[in-house]
Amino acid sequence: MKQSQLFCKTRREGPKDEVARNAELLIRAGYIHKEMAGVYSFLPLGLRVIEKIKQIVREEMNAIGGEELHLATLQDPEVWAKTDRWNDSVVDVWFKTKLKNDSELGLAPTHEEPLTSMMLNHIHSYKDLPVYVYQFQTKFRNELRSRSGILRGREFLMKDLYSFTTSQEELDKFYEKAAGAYEKIFKRVGIGDVTYRTLASGGMFSKWSDEFQTITKTGEDTIYLDEKKGIAVNGDVYGPQTLDELGLKEKDLQKKKAIEVGNIFKLGTKYSQPLGLVYQDTDGTKKPVVMGSYGIGITRLMGAIVEVFADSKGLVWPKEIAPFQVHLILLEKGKSNADKLYKELTENGIEVLYDDRDLRAGEKFADSDLLGIPARIIVSEKSNEKAGFEVVDRRTGRMAFVTDLKKEIK
Amino acid sequence: MKQSQLFCKTRREGPKDEVARNAELLIRAGYIHKEMAGVYSFLPLGLRVIEKIKQIVREEMNAIGGEELHLATLQDPEVWAKTDRWNDSVVDVWFKTKLKNDSELGLAPTHEEPLTSMMLNHIHSYKDLPVYVYQFQTKFRNELRSRSGILRGREFLMKDLYSFTTSQEELDKFYEKAAGAYEKIFKRVGIGDVTYRTLASGGMFSKWSDEFQTITKTGEDTIYLDEKKGIAVNGDVYGPQTLDELGLKEKDLQKKKAIEVGNIFKLGTKYSQPLGLVYQDTDGTKKPVVMGSYGIGITRLMGAIVEVFADSKGLVWPKEIAPFQVHLILLEKGKSNADKLYKELTENGIEVLYDDRDLRAGEKFADSDLLGIPARIIVSEKSNEKAGFEVVDRRTGRMAFVTDLKKEIK
Numbered sequence: 090m091k092q093s094q095l096f097c098k099t100r101r102e103g104p105k106d107e108v109a110r111n112a113e114l115l116i117r118a119g120y121i122h123k124e125m126a127g128v129y130s131f132l133p134l135g136l137r138v139i140e141k142i143k144q145i146v147r148e149e150m151n152a153i154g155g156e157e158l159h160l161a162t163l164q165d166p167e168v169w170a171k172t173d174r175w176n177d178s179v180v181d182v183w184f185k186t187k188l189k190n191d192s193e194l195g196l197a198p199t200h201e202e203p204l205t206s207m208m209l210n211h212i213h214s215y216k217d218l219p220v221y222v223y224q225f226q227t228k229f230r231n232e233l234r235s236r237s238g239i240l241r242g243r244e245f246l247m248k249d250l251y252s253f254t255t256s257q258e259e260l261d262k263f264y265e266k267a268a269g270a271y272e273k274i275f276k277r278v279g280i281g282d283v284t285y286r287t288l289a290s291g292g293m294f295s296k297w298s299d300e301f302q303t304i305t306k307t308g309e310d311t312i313y314l315d316e317k318k319g320i321a322v323n324g325d326v327y328g329p330q331t332l333d334e335l336g337l338k339e340k341d342l343q344k345k346k347a348i349e350v351g352n353i354f355k356l357g358t359k360y361s362q363p364l365g366l367v368y369q370d371t372d373g374t375k376k377p378v379v380m381g382s383y384g385i386g387i388t389r390l391m392g393a394i395v396e397v398f399a400d401s402k403g404l405v406w407p408k409e410i411a412p413f414q415v416h417l418i419l420l421e422k423g424k425s426n427a428d429k430l431y432k433e434l435t436e437n438g439i440e441v442l443y444d445d446r447d448l449r450a451g452e453k454f455a456d457s458d459l460l461g462i463p464a465r466i467i468v469s470e471k472s473n474e475k476a477g478f479e480v481v482d483r484r485t486g487r488m489a490f491v492t493d494l495k496k497e498i499k
Numbered sequence: 500m501k502q503s504q505l506f507c508k509t510r511r512e513g514p515k516d517e518v519a520r521n522a523e524l525l526i527r528a529g530y531i532h533k534e535m536a537g538v539y540s541f542l543p544l545g546l547r548v549i550e551k552i553k554q555i556v557r558e559e560m561n562a563i564g565g566e567e568l569h570l571a572t573l574q575d576p577e578v579w580a581k582t583d584r585w586n587d588s589v590v591d592v593w594f595k596t597k598l599k600n601d602s603e604l605g606l607a608p609t610h611e612e613p614l615t616s617m618m619l620n621h622i623h624s625y626k627d628l629p630v631y632v633y634q635f636q637t638k639f640r641n642e643l644r645s646r647s648g649i650l651r652g653r654e655f656l657m658k659d660l661y662s663f664t665t666s667q668e669e670l671d672k673f674y675e676k677a678a679g680a681y682e683k684i685f686k687r688v689g690i691g692d693v694t695y696r697t698l699a700s701g702g703m704f705s706k707w708s709d710e711f712q713t714i715t716k717t718g719e720d721t722i723y724l725d726e727k728k729g730i731a732v733n734g735d736v737y738g739p740q741t742l743d744e745l746g747l748k749e750k751d752l753q754k755k756k757a758i759e760v761g762n763i764f765k766l767g768t769k770y771s772q773p774l775g776l777v778y779q780d781t782d783g784t785k786k787p788v789v790m791g792s793y794g795i796g797i798t799r800l801m802g803a804i805v806e807v808f809a810d811s812k813g814l815v816w817p818k819e820i821a822p823f824q825v826h827l828i829l830l831e832k833g834k835s836n837a838d839k840l841y842k843e844l845t846e847n848g849i850e851v852l853y854d855d856r857d858l859r860a861g862e863k864f865a866d867s868d869l870l871g872i873p874a875r876i877i878v879s880e881k882s883n884e885k886a887g888f889e890v891v892d893r894r895t896g897r898m899a900f901v902t903d904l905k906k907e908i909k
Contacts, residue, residue: 094564094566095566096566096618096621096622096627096630096632097621098620098621098627100620119621122617122620124570124571124573124574124575124613125573125575125604128571128573129571130568130569130570130571130613130617131568131569132568133566133567133568133632135568136567136568136569139569154504156504156505156506156543157543157546158540158541158542158543158545158546159540159541159546159549160534160540161534161538161539161540161654162572162637162639162654163534163535163538163639163653163654164534165534165535184596184597184604185596186594186595186596186606187594188641188653189641189642189643194594196596196606203534203540207532207540208506210508210510210532211506211507211508211529212506217506217508220506222506222543227572227637229572229573231598231599232599233599243573243598244571244572244573
């Protein structure tokens with residue numbers, strides 16, 4: 090894409106009311122726009138990152154048998170009343186609204202109830218199980234405060250997977266499979282090295298749940314990490330008893346700040362029971378379906394990646410989720426070599442943002458640093474003379490003079 | 500995909516409260532689920548159709564220079580107050596809700612105001628124009644009644660494109676380009692033959708707007724069609740004066756029922772003026788940006804396609820937007836030939852739904868008719884003996900015995 094045709098502009102400063110580093114940088118770089126506290130719109134570059142993350146998540150969800158669907162936002166109170174979660178003192182983040190006839194509706198903060206209720210039409214027998222379904226859907230949560238940029242929005246994009254199985258054993262097995270898929274996802278989006286499966290409270294559902302926590306200095310959570318074993322314990326459940334149960338020793342643990350990028354729960358029959366989702370087993374008896382839920386905040390994950398990699402100059406994207414792989418910077422007076430290279434790279438399936446604008450080199454480099462595209466290629470009088478190209482790695486700053494570009498970039 | 504792994508089930512009857520034929524069939528076929536009047540969830544097959552329609556629309560929007568973004572749902576009243584559209588007596592379809600601090604928010608019924616407001620950060624000079632942006636985003640409209648299935652939902656998916664240009668002339672030019680893109684879209688999704696550009700009221704914005712109306716017996720709108728000239732007039736603006744202005748004659752017109760599948764508007768400076776979106780022209784003077792908006796209801800379009808093609812046996816999808824191109828029906832006792840064919844077709848990039856379930860032929864055929872996949876291939880003892888396959892065209896019912904499948908299907 091030619092940068093002269095991109096409508097969004099970079100800017101020197103973020104909005105004054107923005108305190109989160111992730112949002113401040115993304116706004117300055119023109120990836121997102123702040124509508125109000127906790128509510129952001131996604132501009133073309135930001136949407137490209139979101140779509141790349143979604144595609145990676147989608148592939149891994151499909152690989153473990155997930156079927157994609159898309160549930161509605163508007164919620165019928167009747168369905169939620171059955172689990173008592175319509176009650177604002179039980180779920181305190183509802184946005185509620187009304188139809189013209191004055192009957193109340195809610196905006197889904199999560200989707201266990203409507204999905205479980207829908208499955209009454211599709212699950213009747215052990216032959217219909219297991220079922221694994223997932224979606225990418227906007228969630229609405231009426232948070233009292235919202236100061237963490239896209240890490241904790243009032244409106245945010247989530248991938249939520251739900252499993253429906255016949256037994257606790259089947260759930261346990263799939264739960265580990267899902268945990269494995271999560272590890273693949275965090276590796277593929279570039280934060281595998283700093284993301285740990287972390288024991289956390291199971292809330293109302295079970296004793297434990299598992300979080301995936303990404304180490305960063307700006308994290309909201311505190312975890313205790315056994316780096317050798319590659320596992321961690323959330324500060325919320327940290328204590329002698331937990332360590333004992335897990336066979337961890339205090340002296341092996343490091344206290345770290347981290348961001349929760351995923352959370353998986355064994356729901357058991359918490360929702361199937363009150364909503365009446367039962368199946369007929371092989372022996373003819375009716376049993377409640379055993380459920381699990383598995384979340385990844387997609388916009389939160391994008392924010393976490395910003396927090397992990399950004400430096401003093403701006404954003405730094407891992408290659409797999411960068412909006413473009415190559416930022417081609419035109420500095421020569423004519424455009425013929427840069428135009429030719431843009432065409433060649435694009436034809437070879439490489440995504441290129443081509444800075445063809447009539448600006449000084451310093452401005453182009455500052456913008457390029459801020460945008461954070463992994464490889465920068467500079468076409469200048471100098472590169473033309475030498476019949477090669479300068480390639481700069483955004484993350485390390487390492488510069489190389491390359492004559493065979495295809496080899497370097499692929 | 501193997502049908503034994505698809506969780507959604509077909510059923511004989513739709514919900515009793517469902518009066519719209521499109522929703523009734525889609526629910527029976529397991530494409531959608533009704534949450535409440537005007538609110539539907541999309542199951543795997545339904546989501547596949549939606550994604551195919553979106554991709555066609557996306558390609559045509561990109562081809563005319565559109566940049567994709569994604570605006571927020573939650574709306575700040577301040578922005579809408581500037582055009583007086585926060586006022587419920589001006590826009591009577593708002594869903595409104597509240598933050599914890601009791602301040603009001605709305606759910607976007609459309610996006611002119613927040614987008615125009617956002618452009619204050621990106622458009623300053625004639626050099627920044629034109630800008631064409633679009634999104635696929637859920638809209639929320641608090642309709643008094645909602646009885647048309649996915650043709651008119653309270654929550655529905657829309658593609659909305661907005662143009663920002665320097666002058667009325669530039670707008671006029673782009674408007675025709677957008678109309679051309681719409682014609683391509685309706686052709687590609689399979690309803691080109693029965694969809695007509697239709698003169699309609701411009702509402703508050705201008706004298707006229709253009710709708711795209713698809714002829715079907717169940718349409719909510721009435722249009723007057725000059726088939727020879729290929730244009731139509733909406734009943735709302737039909738009258739001697741309109742016909743005069745357009746050079747149409749009453750005797751050439753047929754009265755038809757139709758569904759509006761698209762609508763394009765010349766907004767002019769209706770929004771840029773109150774929201775202060777101005778640009779500096781070549782002569783240094785500041786002028787309001789000239790805007791247009793261009794909508795296609797994606798879920799509505801899907802519903803319209805159902806209404807146009809469905810027959811007494813069920814859904815009938817045009818090939819380009821069908822959830823799968825081929826419905827492979829296993830009737831042989833062993834599975835080896837069907838399994839082999841499934842593998843071959845899939846490897847050749849053909850999307851196949853493979854009915855590998857252990858059911859009687861009659862049930863499989865009834866399901867297949869209801870699902871509406873364009874080509875049905877039957878693998879049976881008979882086909883194995885004859886070293887070929889029966890291929891049935893869902894729309895025409897025509898059956899052919901084919902030995903070279905690849906040739907037939909591609």
